Amino acid sequence: DADVTQTPRNRITKTGKRIMLECSQTKGHDRMYWYRQDPGLGLRLIYYSFDVKDINKGEISDGYSVSRQAQAKFSLSLESAIPNQTALYFCATSDSGQGGSNQPQHFGDGTRLSIL
Amino acid sequence: DQQVKQNSPSLSVQEGRISILNCDYTNSMFDYFLWYKKYPAEGPTFLISISSIKDKNEDGRFTVFLNKSAKHLSLHIVPSQPGDSAVYFCAANSGYALNFGKGTSLLVTP
Numbered sequence: 001d002a003d004v005t006q007t008p009r010n011r012i013t014k015t016g017k018r019i020m021l022e023c024s025q026t027k028g029h030d031r032m033y034w035y036r037q038d039p040g041l042g043l044r045l046i047y048y049s050f051d052v053k054d055i056n057k058g059e060i061s062d063g064y065s066v067s068r069q070a071q072a073k074f075s076l077s078l079e080s081a082i083p084n085q086t087a088l089y090f091c092a093t094s095d096s097g098q099g100g101s102n103q104p105q106h107f108g109d110g111t112r113l114s115i116l
Numbered sequence: 117d118q119q120v121k122q123n124s125p126s127l128s129v130q131e132g133r134i135s136i137l138n139c140d141y142t143n144s145m146f147d148y149f150l151w152y153k154k155y156p157a158e159g160p161t162f163l164i165s166i167s168s169i170k171d172k173n174e175d176g177r178f179t180v181f182l183n184k185s186a187k188h189l190s191l192h193i194v195p196s197q198p199g200d201s202a203v204y205f206c207a208a209n210s211g212y213a214l215n216f217g218k219g220t221s222l223l224v225t226p
Contacts, residue, residue: 004159033213042120042205042216043160050212058213090159102148102167105214107159 003027006091006108014116019078021111023091032074033092081115088112119143120208122217129224135193137220139206146208151191154203196224
C-alpha cells in the first residue's frame with residue numbers, strides 16, 4: 001500500500017462544479033502539502049499545513065481551499081472549477097523531525113484533473 | 117519569478133556513461149537542496165539531498181555537488197542505466213516548502 005494515497009487518480013468535470021481531491025498518509029508525518037504541476041513547469045505550492053490546526057497559503061492559492069481533517073488527511077477543494085485549473089495535482093508529506101524544515105517531502109502519485 | 121532553474125529540458129546519455137544534470141538558483145537564503153526523480157503516472161520520488169553547509173553528498177551511483185558561490189548544483193549519475201530514464205527535478209527548501217525547477221528529462225540509451 002502506498003504511504004501517500006490520493007483519490008481520485010483521474011477526474012473529468014465541467015466548469016463551475018465543486019471538486020474535492022483527497023489525500024491520506026500512513027507515514028505519521030505532521031506536515032502536508034498540495035502542489036500542482038502544469039505541462040513543462042515544475043511543481044507549484046497551493047497550500048500547506050504543519051499540523052492539524054495550521055493552514056497556510058502557498059504561491060497559487062486563489063481559487064482553492066483546503067481542510068486538514070486529521071493528521072493523516074488533507075483535502076483540496078475547487079469551489080467553482082475553471083478550465084485553467086486543469087493540471088496534475090500532488091499531495092506531499094514531510095516530518096518536522098530533528099532537521100526541522102530540512103526533511104524530504106514524500107509525494108503521492110497525483111490526481112489528473114481535467115475541467116471542460 | 118523562477119527561483120530554481122533547470123535550463124536543459126532534456127538530456128540523452130549512453131548506458132554506462134555519466135549523466136550530469138544541472139540546476140541554478142537565485143535565492144541565497146535556500147539552505148537545503150533536493151533532487152527528485154519522476155516516472156510517468158507516478159509522483160516525484162526523493163533521490164538525494166544536500167545541506168548548504170556541504171559541497172558534496174554521495175549515495176551509491178548518485179552524487180550531488182553544491183557550489184554556493186555560483187548558486188549552482190549538479191547531480192551526477194555514474195554509471196547511467198536505462199532505468200534512470202525519467203524526469204529529474206531540482207528543488208530548494210525555502211523554509212516552509214519546496215521551490216521546484218521545471219525538470220530535465222533524462223534518456224539513457226542502450
